[in-house]
Amino acid sequence: MQIIYKIMKNESDTTITGRITRALADRIISGDIAPGTKLRQDHFAEEFGASHVPVREAFRRLEAQGLVVSEPRRGVRVASFDIAEVREVAEMRASLEVLALRHAAPHLTSAILDEAEAINRAGENAPDVRAWEEANKAFHRIILEPCNMPRLMATIDDLHAASARFLFSGFRMEWEAPTDQDHRAILRALQEHQFDVAAATLARHVKWIGTKTGAKRHMRAPS
Amino acid sequence: MQIIYKIMKNESDTTITGRITRALADRIISGDIAPGTKLRQDHFAEEFGASHVPVREAFRRLEAQGLVVSEPRRGVRVASFDIAEVREVAEMRASLEVLALRHAAPHLTSAILDEAEAINRAGENAPDVRAWEEANKAFHRIILEPCNMPRLMATIDDLHAASARFLFSGFRMEWEAPTDQDHRAILRALQEHQFDVAAATLARHVKWIGTKTGAKRHMRAPS
DNA sequence: AGATTCATTTTTATAGATAATTTTGAATTG
DNA sequence: CAATTCAAAATTATCTATAAAAATGAATCT
DSSP states (O other), rough: OOOHHHHHHHHGSSSSHHHHHHHHHHHHHSSSSSTOOOEEHHHHHHHHHHHHHHHHHHHHHHHHTTTTEEETTTTEEEEBOOHHHHOOOOOOHHHHHHHHHHHHHGOOOHHHHHHHHHHHHHHHTTTTTTHHHHHHHHHHHHHHHHGGOOHHHHHHHHHHHHHHHHHHHHHSSSSOOOHHHHHHHHHHHHHOOOOHHHHHHHHHHHHHHHHHHHOOOOOOOOO | OHHHHHHHGGGGGGSSHHHHHHHHHHHHTTTOOOOOOOEOHHHHHHHHHHHHHHHHHHHHHHHHHHHHEETTTTEEEEEOOOHHHHHHHHHHHHHHHHHHHHGGGOOHHHHHHHHHHHHHHHTTTOHHHHHHHHHHHHHHHHHHHOOOHHHHHHHHHHHHHHHHHHHHHHHSSSSOOOOHHHHHHHHHHHHOOOOOHHHHHHHHHHHHHHHHHHOOOOBBOOO
């Protein structure tokens, strides 16, 4: 299932720009490159054995995703974020995921809900944050995808990436897989066709992640 | 006020990529370049007196905005759209603008509402679709901006651009400025601090634009 | 010593050149 | 005559080189 997901995204891999974009996005999201870090095009050009042109194109994509900020003639740096943006992203996710769920609901089969349950269990047994986040993303995706709204899903994906950054920045060391009550409640409501309950739970769930995750520290450039 | 808005956006104008991006976005949104049209990098490089590198970077930005689609090694073409996407964008706008309004409401001063009213009047006297759309965008923006959520506003702006495309494609010839009842109702509700009414009206208003605008035709490549 | 100017170095932004892939169209074959 | 193959042309993707801007740091001046 994770493999399928990867294949789906692999339009990117035919082009150098695509590979660089994904590699950098991954590092930024995982916190491997800290907020505020200057990204030098020649550095990455050398690292990926490419020239700086595809690196620049990758920068433009990351910029659009909100993962880097670009000051003309001064280069790009990894986007900083503070608690306000964590909340903002959480609110946006809540609104849009509820919208997606409302449209997906009529198309949810029991097969889909079963798979969602399996994914959820996998998440509860995840050995680390990263695996848990992967399962979390997959859970949300599988119940929302049937809305058949590609633009909406793309926007939600970007917000998920932002959320993941916050998550990794806040929970880096101490962490253990929680049994996800919210996910279970959402599934139960969907199974019983109580869509309003499911939507309300989903909204609360997403906002809760928002408040809990990044509440402690601000991630800014070392100045 | 329009000048201020332009200055705000002028980070773009220091770089050739920025200028090309804006020029192309404008043409695509206005319908000057039809959906499905292939965009050749050398062509625009020559037109703007630049090399094709900044043109390619502009393409990546437009791609992220959903204005063009890019097939690796096959170039980019202006994004097509159909009634499903018109609806999708309308629903997304409704959700996100309601969210923005909820957060903006506490910060709305009567000065802001007065200005919104002035903008609304200007829209009602607009000589053509383009001017009306400009006023419409300004109206939505001025009452939502105080939410202080930059990422949310950026996403709403992108959706507005998409909406404008649909608008221009549908209403090109026959059109006359309507007295915008919805805008007035929203303002009245805001003045009386009936935020739920304002939000509900806003949502209905945005979705109505969505259904009315693009309902007739599908805009696809001439094939 | 601290601040400031100016030259040096680094880095970005763009241009020009090359390689690789797709499209086009004509010639060939069934 | 339709379909298919193959070569030529057009176009994209990438690389190397150049120009322009900003950051750095040493030397000078107060």
